[in-house]
Amino acid sequence: MDSNSTVALVTGGSRGIGAAVALRLAEDGVDVAITYVSDAEAAAEVVGKVEALGRRAVAVRADAGDPDAAEEAVRRVVAEFGRLDVLVNNAGVGVLGPLAELAPADVDRVLAVNVRAVFLTTQAAAAHLDAGGRVITIGSCMTQRVPGPGGTLYAMSKSSLTGLTKALARELGGRGITANIVHPGPVDTDMNPADGPYAGPQAAMTALGRFAAPREVAAVVSFLAGPDASYVTGAEFAVDGGHAA
Numbered sequence: 001m002d003s004n005s006t007v008a009l010v011t012g013g014s015r016g017i018g019a020a021v022a023l024r025l026a027e028d029g030v031d032v033a034i035t036y037v038s039d040a041e042a043a044a045e046v047v048g049k050v051e052a053l054g055r056r057a058v059a060v061r062a063d064a065g066d067p068d069a070a071e072e073a074v075r076r077v078v079a080e081f082g083r084l085d086v087l088v089n090n091a092g093v094g095v096l097g098p099l100a101e102l103a104p105a106d107v108d109r110v111l112a113v114n115v116r117a118v119f120l121t122t123q124a125a126a127a128h129l130d131a132g133g134r135v136i137t138i139g140s141c142m143t144q145r146v147p148g149p150g151g152t153l154y155a156m157s158k159s160s161l162t163g164l165t166k167a168l169a170r171e172l173g174g175r176g177i178t179a180n181i182v183h184p185g186p187v188d189t190d191m192n193p194a195d196g197p198y199a200g201p202q203a204a205m206t207a208l209g210r211f212a213a214p215r216e217v218a219a220v221v222s223f224l225a226g227p228d229a230s231y232v233t234g235a236e237f238a239v240d241g242g243h244a245a
C-alpha cells in the first residue's frame with residue numbers, strides 16, 4: 001500500500017452523509033479515517049467498504065461532545081496513517097423545537113457537537129496539514145434560509161461555521177491550505193429521513209422538489225478535496241436542490 005497516499009478524516013463517518021463522503025473519497029483513491037460515537041457496527045461496515053475499494057481505513061470512537069476527544073482522534077489518525085491531508089467536519093446533531101422549549105442543556109449539547117468540536121478538530125488537524133491540505137465543513141441550508149419555526153438553535157450553530165470557514169481560509173491560506181463549507185439541503189439520512197413526518201414540506205421548499213441522496217453531497221466534498229479545487233477557499237457551496245433559490 002502506498003504510504004504517500006492522501007489521508008482524510010471524516011467526523012461522523014459511520015452513517016448518512018459522512019459515510020457517503022468516506023466511500024466517495026475512497027473511490028477517489030484516498031485513505032479514510034472516520035469517527036463515530038454510538039454505532040460501532042455501522043462504523044466497522046464503512047471501514048470494510050473502504051477497504052474493499054482498496055484503500056486503508058480506520059474507525060475511531062470519538063464523542064464530538066467531549067472537548068478532549070478531538071485532539072486524541074487526530075493523534076490516532078496520524079499515528080495510524082502517518083499523515084493527514086483532508087479534514088471533513090461532518091458530525092453534527094439536529095435539535096429542533098420552539099424557542100421556549102429549548103433548555104440550556106440543549107444549547108450546550110448542540111454547541112459542543114456542532115461548533116466546539118469543529119473548532120477543536122480543525123485546530124488539532126491544522127497542526128498536521130501541509131500545503132494542499134483541505135478543511136471541508138458541513139453546514140446547512142438553514143444558514144441561508146430558515147423556512148419555518150423551530151430552527152433557532154440548529155441554525156445558530158451551523159451559521160457560526162461559515163464565519164469559522166472564512167476566518168480559517170485567511171489563517172491557513174498562507175500555508176497553502178484551503179477551507180470551505182458545504183450547505184446541504186434536506187438529505188435522506190437517519191437524521192432526516194425522506195419518509196419522515198416533516199419530509200413533505202422540506203422537499204417542497206426545494207426547487208427540485210425532492211431530498212438529496214447522501215452521495216450527492218459527497219460529490220461536492222470530493223471536488224473540494226481534490227486537485228481541481230486548488231484555488232477555491234473561504235467559499236460556501238449550497239447543495240440544496242435550490243432550497244435557497
Ligand SMILES: NC(=O)c1ccc[n+]([C@@H]2O[C@H](COP(=O)([O-])OP(=O)(O)OC[C@H]3O[C@@H](n4cnc5c(N)ncnc54)[C@H](OP(=O)(O)O)[C@@H]3O)[C@@H](O)[C@H]2O)c1
Binds near residue numbers: 014094184
Ligand atoms: N440530513 C440532512 O438533511 C442534513 C441537512 C443539512 C446538514 N446536515 C448536516 O450533515 C451532517 C451529517 O448529517 P446526517 O444527516 O448524515 O446525520 P446522521 O444520519 O444522524 O449521522 C450522523 C453521524 O454523525 C455521528 N455523530 C453524531 N453525534 C456524534 C458525536 N457526538 N460524536 C461523533 N460522531 C457523532 C454519527 O455517529 P454514530 O453512528 O456513532 O451515532 C453518524 O456517523 C450533520 O452535521 C448535519 O447537521 C444534514
